[in-house]
Amino acid sequence: MPVTVERSLGPEDVPQLVDLYETYDWWADRGETELRRALAATDEAVALRQTESGDLVAAARVLTDYSYYAMVFDVIVHADRRGEGLGEELLAALVTHPPLADVDLELLSREGLVPFYEACGFEEVGAVDRPGGDPEELRFLAYRRDE
Structure with missing residues:
Protein backbone atom coordinates (compact mmCIF):
# COMPACT_ATOMS: atom_id res chain seq x y z
CA MET A 1 0.00 0.00 0.00
CA PRO A 2 1.46 3.37 -0.95
CA VAL A 3 2.47 5.85 1.72
CA THR A 4 2.89 9.62 1.81
CA VAL A 5 5.75 11.38 3.58
CA GLU A 6 4.69 14.03 6.05
CA ARG A 7 7.26 16.40 7.54
CA SER A 8 5.49 17.29 10.77
CA LEU A 9 3.29 15.91 13.52
CA GLY A 10 0.90 18.02 15.55
CA PRO A 11 -1.52 17.67 18.46
CA GLU A 12 -4.17 16.29 16.11
CA ASP A 13 -1.86 13.32 15.39
CA VAL A 14 -1.53 12.26 19.04
CA PRO A 15 -4.34 9.63 19.06
CA GLN A 16 -2.86 7.84 16.02
CA LEU A 17 0.63 8.15 17.48
CA VAL A 18 -0.57 6.53 20.72
CA ASP A 19 -2.06 3.71 18.63
CA LEU A 20 1.24 3.32 16.79
CA TYR A 21 3.25 3.13 20.03
CA GLU A 22 0.81 0.58 21.47
CA THR A 23 1.83 -1.89 18.75
CA TYR A 24 5.09 -2.36 20.71
CA ASP A 25 5.25 -3.53 24.32
CA TRP A 26 8.11 -1.25 25.31
CA TRP A 27 6.17 1.88 24.31
CA ALA A 28 2.68 0.71 25.28
CA ASP A 29 2.65 2.91 28.39
CA ARG A 30 2.77 6.18 26.43
CA GLY A 31 -0.36 8.22 26.89
CA GLU A 32 -1.89 11.17 25.10
CA THR A 33 -0.95 13.76 27.74
CA GLU A 34 2.74 12.86 27.68
CA LEU A 35 2.83 12.59 23.89
CA ARG A 36 1.25 16.02 23.48
CA ARG A 37 3.98 17.44 25.71
CA ALA A 38 6.69 15.50 23.84
CA LEU A 39 5.47 16.68 20.44
CA ALA A 40 5.31 20.28 21.65
CA ALA A 41 9.00 20.01 22.56
CA THR A 42 9.99 18.18 19.35
CA ASP A 43 11.94 20.26 16.85
CA GLU A 44 11.31 18.11 13.77
CA ALA A 45 9.21 15.06 12.98
CA VAL A 46 8.81 12.87 9.93
CA ALA A 47 5.91 10.49 9.43
CA LEU A 48 4.57 8.10 6.85
CA ARG A 49 0.83 7.86 6.28
CA GLN A 50 -1.07 5.31 4.28
CA THR A 51 -2.04 7.35 1.23
CA GLU A 52 -5.67 6.23 0.90
CA SER A 53 -6.75 6.17 4.55
CA GLY A 54 -4.39 8.75 6.06
CA ASP A 55 -3.49 6.31 8.84
CA LEU A 56 -0.14 6.88 10.50
CA VAL A 57 2.12 3.87 9.80
CA ALA A 58 5.59 5.16 10.78
CA ALA A 59 7.14 8.11 12.58
CA ALA A 60 10.33 9.55 14.06
CA ARG A 61 11.05 12.63 16.18
CA VAL A 62 14.19 14.81 16.31
CA LEU A 63 15.58 17.22 18.88
CA THR A 64 18.21 19.53 17.39
CA ASP A 65 20.09 22.82 17.62
CA TYR A 66 20.19 22.95 13.77
CA SER A 67 23.95 23.55 13.82
CA TYR A 68 25.81 20.72 15.51
CA TYR A 69 23.46 18.15 17.00
CA ALA A 70 20.32 16.30 16.01
CA MET A 71 19.19 13.38 18.14
CA VAL A 72 16.63 11.03 16.62
CA PHE A 73 14.03 9.50 18.92
CA ASP A 74 11.13 7.10 18.65
CA VAL A 75 11.75 5.59 15.22
CA ILE A 76 8.73 3.35 14.86
CA VAL A 77 6.93 1.42 12.14
CA HIS A 78 3.52 -0.11 12.82
CA ALA A 79 3.99 -3.76 13.78
CA ASP A 80 1.63 -4.89 11.00
CA ARG A 81 3.66 -3.01 8.36
CA ARG A 82 7.19 -4.14 9.26
CA GLY A 83 9.13 -5.83 6.49
CA GLU A 84 7.67 -3.60 3.76
CA GLY A 85 10.62 -1.18 3.56
CA LEU A 86 8.81 1.56 5.48
CA GLY A 87 11.63 1.92 8.02
CA GLU A 88 14.11 2.60 5.23
CA GLU A 89 11.68 5.04 3.61
CA LEU A 90 11.14 6.83 6.93
CA LEU A 91 14.88 7.23 7.56
CA ALA A 92 15.51 8.37 3.98
CA ALA A 93 12.87 11.07 4.49
CA LEU A 94 14.50 12.00 7.79
CA VAL A 95 18.06 12.34 6.47
CA THR A 96 16.82 14.42 3.51
CA HIS A 97 14.55 16.61 5.64
CA PRO A 98 15.63 20.15 4.60
CA PRO A 99 15.97 21.68 8.11
CA LEU A 100 18.39 18.87 9.01
CA ALA A 101 20.47 19.03 5.82
CA ASP A 102 23.60 20.42 7.47
CA VAL A 103 23.53 18.52 10.73
Missing part, protein backbone atom coordinates in the same frame (compact mmCIF):
# COMPACT_ATOMS: atom_id res chain seq x y z
CA ASP A 104 24.75 15.05 11.66
CA LEU A 105 22.06 12.77 13.04
CA GLU A 106 22.56 10.55 16.07
CA LEU A 107 20.45 7.89 17.75
CA LEU A 108 20.50 5.11 20.30
CA SER A 109 19.47 1.64 19.20
CA ARG A 110 18.95 -1.79 20.64
CA GLU A 111 21.75 -4.07 19.48
CA GLY A 112 19.50 -6.14 17.21
CA LEU A 113 18.56 -3.10 15.12
CA VAL A 114 22.12 -1.97 14.39
CA PRO A 115 22.26 -3.75 10.99
CA PHE A 116 19.04 -2.00 9.95
CA TYR A 117 20.39 1.44 10.83
CA GLU A 118 23.73 0.67 9.17
CA ALA A 119 21.90 -0.28 5.98
CA CYS A 120 20.27 3.18 6.16
CA GLY A 121 23.64 4.96 6.29
CA PHE A 122 24.24 5.19 10.05
CA GLU A 123 27.44 3.89 11.58
CA GLU A 124 27.95 2.54 15.07
CA VAL A 125 30.24 4.77 17.11
CA GLY A 126 29.87 3.31 20.60
CA ALA A 127 27.64 1.81 23.26
CA VAL A 128 26.02 3.07 26.42
CA ASP A 129 24.60 1.26 29.42
CA ARG A 130 20.86 1.04 29.40
CA PRO A 131 19.15 2.87 32.28
CA GLY A 132 17.60 0.83 35.07
CA GLY A 133 20.28 -1.84 35.15
CA ASP A 134 19.00 -3.62 32.04
CA PRO A 135 21.87 -5.86 30.88
CA GLU A 136 21.37 -4.96 27.21
CA GLU A 137 23.56 -2.07 26.10
CA LEU A 138 22.22 0.50 23.71
CA ARG A 139 24.28 1.18 20.62
CA PHE A 140 25.11 4.75 19.68
CA LEU A 141 24.91 5.36 15.93
CA ALA A 142 25.50 8.43 13.81
CA TYR A 143 24.66 9.55 10.30
CA ARG A 144 27.55 11.78 9.27
CA ARG A 145 27.16 14.35 6.52
CA ASP A 146 29.90 14.45 3.91
CA GLU A 147 32.14 17.47 4.30
